[in-house]
Structure formats: C-alpha cells, structure tokens
Amino acid sequence: MADDDYAELVLTVVERIPPGRVMSYGAIAEYLGRGGPRQVGAVMSHYGGGVPWHRVVAANGRLVPGHEQEALRRHRQEGTPLKSDKVDMRRAVWWPEDDPAPLP
DNA sequence: GGAATGACGATAA
C-alpha cells in the first residue's frame, strides 16, 4: 500500500527536523509534493508516536492540539523560538534544504 | 457510492 509509504516518508521528514526548529503540516505536504496538510496531520496522529511530533506545528504557529502542554515544555527545553504559547514561525520555520543533513 | 471526518490553511468579519 502506498499510504504506508507515505506515512514513512512523513515520519522521515519529521525526524529530520533539527532541534529548535519546526515545520508546518502544509510545509511537509508541499515538500513531499503530494497529499495535503490534513494527510500529514492524519499520519502524525496515527503513526507519529515515534518521532519528534512536537516539532510539527500548524502554519499559524499553533502547537499540536491535545498536547500543547507537552510540546510547549519540550520546545522551551530545546530553545525553540516561542511566542508565549505559540511558536515564532518567522525564526523557527525550517526547510530541509535549509540544512542539508548528510544522509548515510 | 455518498456523506462525514480530521494533529490544516487562508481569508473574511
């Protein structure tokens, strides 16, 4: 099934997000070039248990619904640019080509 | 097969 592939792709990208940086659902979807923000969100909600899900935020900087407290705590821990209860996107938004991590 | 649903996004009021 292709959707499992898609899920793995999403998870891979999420794992690639460096600490102190975040990526929006839409950004991930755009980067993958298929599906949409909601698909990414769906994958995260179901399969996102093994990746730094807190680094995935809504485009408006809102933290993950249902885990705001948790995500907020971790972000403070990692030094993510925060706006009180939201992420400072202007600084925190990250793009894969921004920081080409060496793939083994 | 059609309607409802959802860790979204952008815009309008």
Added chain:
DNA sequence: ATTATCGCCATTC
C-alpha cells in the same frame, strides 16, 4: 487578536 467560513484531500462510516 479571536471567531467564523470555505476550500483541500484522503480515509472512514
């Protein structure tokens, strides 16, 4: 800044 609506897209009922 906050809330309300509409549009997107694939999955699920």
